[in-house]
Amino acid sequence: MKTVYVDGQHGTTGLEILNRLEARNDVELIRIPHEKRRDASERKKLLNEADLVFLCLPDDAARDSVSLIKNPKTKIIDASTAYRTAEDWVYGLPEISGQREKIFKSDRISNPGCYATGFILMLRPLIEKKAILSSYPAVSYSITGYSGGGKGMISEFENISPDNFQETICRPKNMQLGHKHLPEMQKMTLLENPPHFMPIVGKFYKGMLVFLPVFTDNCPKGICGKRIHQILTDYYADEQFVTVMDLNNDEKLNDGFLSPLGCNDTNRIELFVYENKEQTLIAARLDNLGKGASGAAVQNMNILFGFEESHGLE
Secondary structure, eight states, X not given: OEEEEEETTTSHHHHHHHHHHTTOSSEEEEOOOXXXXXXXXXXXXXXXXXXXXXXXXXXXXXXXXXXXXXXXXXXXXXXXXXXXXXXXXXXXXTTSTTHHHHHHHOSEEXXXXXXXXXXXXXXXXXXXXTSSOTTOOOEEEEEEOGGGGHHHHHHXXXXXXXXXXXXXXXXXXXXXXXXXXXXXXXXXXXXXXXXXXXXXXXXXXXOEXXXXXXXXXXXXXXXXXXXXXXXXXXXXXXXXXXXXXXXXXXXXXXXXXXXXXXXXXXXXEEEEEEEOXXXXXXXXXXXXXXXXXXXXXXXXXXXXXXXXXXXXXX
């Protein structure tokens, strides 16, 4: 039996992790009384008692919690962006080459960002297999549910007045081109330069689509949509949470529109490849609170403790 403490258990990701763990008999959840959740001494005590701590906090608060952990046996999975490119932390995306073994051997794991998860799983295999060069000028755009913005954005979207309803239907962000996921998106895909990335928040609670246009004229000779689809299919053939859909898959739902909601309430990510004679487009669909956050965190915990990787995620 492993003891687990969720620091930040009242936030969106923390609540989702608790929901996934409450029915399990192989972990014991340590809870902090609501009135003591800001008590530093109580938090420090629990942080050092647990076999594993999930940090579901803003970056600075996550760093503070890490500084409080003195017990060398306490393992950490951090859901913030604080350590995602840190050399002494392992990036928690087991589906890319060699990462699952690193997670199993580590005691400091940084959970990937939701946008980054889709982007990396689309692009990393193509760079590894030299279908795309590391110097490629990558462009990505995405649409996601508003839950990814935490309690503040959830409240903003769910308390919309008639006066600003139109303004909140679809909201592009990152107009300064400096999104917090860019460092991990660059590092974990092996790109030489950060991608050009434009996320869009839609008026739905959760679910997301991440897109990667591929300009095959800028790729090595012989690269086309069919070849890209084959590389992704082979790369993820043994991965239970990654499904590469049929080439040019048409769901025939909503008059041909690809819904961002199709993987909600799962730890699944689906990859789509579309092509015609001139263009290729890759799309990733996932639940931004599932494989994009809490589901991934539980998956990493399962690997870390040698549990069945899908336990609690079916």
